[in-house]
Amino acid sequence: MPHDAATDAAPGRDDPVTRAAALLRDHRASIDRLDAVLVFTLAERFKHTQSVGRLKAQHDLPPSDPARESQQIERLERLAREADLDPAFARKFLNFVIAEVIRHHENFQS
Numbered sequence: 001m002p003h004d005a006a007t008d009a010a011p012g013r014d015d016p017v018t019r020a021a022a023l024l025r026d027h028r029a030s031i032d033r034l035d036a037v038l039v040f041t042l043a044e045r046f047k048h049t050q051s052v053g054r055l056k057a058q059h060d061l062p063p064s065d066p067a068r069e070s071q072q073i074e075r076l077e078r079l080a081r082e083a084d085l086d087p088a089f090a091r092k093f094l095n096f097v098i099a100e101v102i103r104h105h106e107n108f109q110s
Contacts, residue, residue, distance in 0.1 A: 042097075045097070046100075046101070046104070049101040049104065049105075050104055050108075052105070053101070053104050053105035053107075053108040054108055056105055056108070056109070057105070057108040057109045063102050063105030063106045063108075063109060064102050064105070069098050072094060072098070073091055073094055073095070076090045076091065076093075076094045077090055077091055
């Protein structure tokens, strides 16, 4: 009896809905991994900025450094363009992070 490759395939594997569901599952798994990377990266970043905040408080330096913040925003916008990410989104995201960092620095000084 000749071998039929179709019988080796899992039932429904060629069904577009099944393929779409598998792709969706794979994309969501990647998103979940990337979300974890973002969270752990932000945690690491905040550990460093908190050290900076303590150092600033010990040496009576202002909690905010507008020149540095402006440089960082320009840098992040450039990186965003290189990564094909909306630079305006990158700027908003960094401004949000900077505001949180400044809040931490102000808390260290009080």
